[in-house]
Amino acid sequence: MMLNTFSTYNFLSLCDGLAGADADLAAIIEAHGYPPMWNRPNTFETLVHIILEQQVSLASALAALNKLREFIGEVTPEAALALSDEEWRACYFSRQKMGYVKYLAAELLSGELDLPGMGILPDEEVRARLTALKGIGNWTVDVYLIFVLQRADVFPMGDLAAVNALKRVKGFPRETHRDELLPVVEGWRPYRTIATMLLWHYYLS
Template sequence: MFFEYGDKEIEYLKKRDKKLGEVIDRIGHIYRPVDTDLFSSVIHHIIGQQISTKAQETVWRRLCDRVGSVNAEAVCSVESDELQGFGMTYRKAGYIKDFAERVRNGETDLNRISELSDDEVVKELSSIKGIGVWTAEMIMIFSMHRPDIVSFGDLAIIRGMRMLYRHKIIDRKRFERYRKRYSPYGTVASLYLWAVAGGAIPEIAKCVPKKKKEDRK
């Protein structure tokens, strides 16, 4: 399953932002996989923090091979030492065990979280050990399919903005201006900003402005 969007979102963004519209036309439709199971998505994102995508998938595959279906009961049945043996840190293993226990005993109600507003979801997920604002925002995109998420804490999105609009820096004020411009389809804009940051359009990648020394402080 991929993040779903279509002509409505594309036409809106193209009308609102000419430069982004040109990128959309150049790149075409972006297919980004999503995991609609909120529990497994949280586990997957905790595993992936501060490691490469390849390493994340290796650890995830080992966990899946061990438990089969990644659910609260299955994860609770695995000891922290064994989780660590899959290639994650002991701290991450602790976060995963804590989250699974909270879901199993009803302290964290994933069905209720799914019904909350974006801001409320961030607040609720951020109360879970091992999940910060950025991770909560990624979960909202890649599991909850929320349509209007643009993360200020995502370095690739900020880089994509710098490259696309030729800015040396993207501060909070400038970021908010773009985020509001993309709304209510910020998530689709995020997909294209990630693509730009990844070099999808070579001539844009070659022209990214360099930060001044004082900007890097």
């Protein structure tokens, strides 16, 4: 089964293809250039980082991750499980996120979760396996599919930056319900991820 992915070899041509079909996306490239091809390694640390980014600013998530790195060096499941609750709090982790990360670490150490194996699974199977874990919902899986597995057809409907950029680019009122945006997003198949990266690029610019 062929997985729909993107890479440095085809990223710019996929951007051009979408821009050729959607004048609003073309306008983003004209005004701001191509987006960076954001990616992250397929590691425990990356999933910890994405969990930290849930419902907080990217800067505060990174501050917590950096504090954790200071504390334990390499961010591994073994090192994470050795921390006391006080040490987690010193790394700016809420009780909830501390629980999520410890659960994730235990799943990896037990072999219940196999991160390298995720790379060969279809998107929906990756989603099913990850959302079965405590503290991992659809937004976290969307970010993992996009940044780590480089799957080309993901639109994170739970991502405020992407959704707000879409509303602005397409001229929708701010109060537009997300369901009303679906026809636009569907029009970007099978490269919704590339459209998302263009929207994030617009948002950040």
